[in-house]
Amino acid sequence: MKFLTTPSYFVQMTVTWTSGYDIKEAVPFVLWGLKGQVQKQSPAGTLTFKRNSMCGSPARTVGWRDPGFIHTSFLKDLWPNFAYTYQLGHLLSNGTSVLSKRYSFKSSPYPGQDSLQRVIIFGDMGKAERDGSNEYNNYQPGSLNTTDRLIEDLSNIDIVLHIGDISYANGYISQWDQFTAQVEPIASRVPYMLGSGNHERDWPDSGSFYENIQVGSVV
Ligand SMILES: [Fe+2]
Structure with a gap:
């Protein structure tokens, strides 16, 4: 017997960071994988906000500072309860990449699992x-x-x-x-x-x- 349910359950992690790279300057990604194993790359989005998005003073006046760019990537289909490592990356227009230091996290249990x-x-x-x-x-x-x-x-x-x-x-x-x-x-x-x-x-x-x-x- 086959059951299809929606939404599907899966384990994922969202990674958000900031940089000075607009999407025209570099493509953001996360290099990640099970600790000690082959890493893969997942793309990230690039968003920002402007001064006129703010409601009023001081955010529009003396409190304003350009926030740079906000990047978000979704690491999907994680193995539950496993240790992962990840690095934040930017693929520059000249074809080279810059990478952050290596971070780590442990994935969550499978939804509903005793833990x-x-x-x-x-x-x-x-x-x-x-x-x-x-x-x-x-x-x-x-x-x-x-x-x-x-x-x-x-x-x-x-x-x-x-x-x-x-x-x-x-x-x-x-x-x-x-x-x-x-x-x-x-x-x-x-x-x-x-x-x-x-x-x-x-x-x-x-x-x-x-x-x-x-x-x-x-x-
Ligand atoms: Fe408070």
Whole structure:
């Protein structure tokens, strides 16, 4: 007997990174495979956003910084519970490639399979500078304690859910790069899943989750 169901279950991993390469300059890809075995290449997309995509000041004014380009690749048909390595790549127009250092992750179990999954869930983290420097509208020094503890315990973590109030960039776009640099040791090893908090979407009348309704103290 044959059963067809939809959607099909399979194990995959999404890899996202940023670079300075527009699609006209280089083609992004991920070089990946089972640890120690032949690697294959998967293509990635290239996207960005512009100043006029921002709702208003400060993201459109003093907080604006060109974000470069955002690349996403889907690594499909993974063997469940296997160790994989991967490198981010760009195929340049002169035919040569540039590659990142090698990262690794363990694929998830097959959906529905009995397993122990150790999940970290938190919000309200932000980002900070270890050297004590600071910048305008920057205010989450305790975030270093959070990422330091997660990195120490990373071998005991299967997935991280950061459920909102992510960077507290609040319209200062360079702070997103600082945030992603701070979480990279975690997010490059285990799935780092993001939700939207009020600090990611609180521009009045722009589809804010809270619109203009007073729902209590939101910090
Ligand atoms: Fe918050």
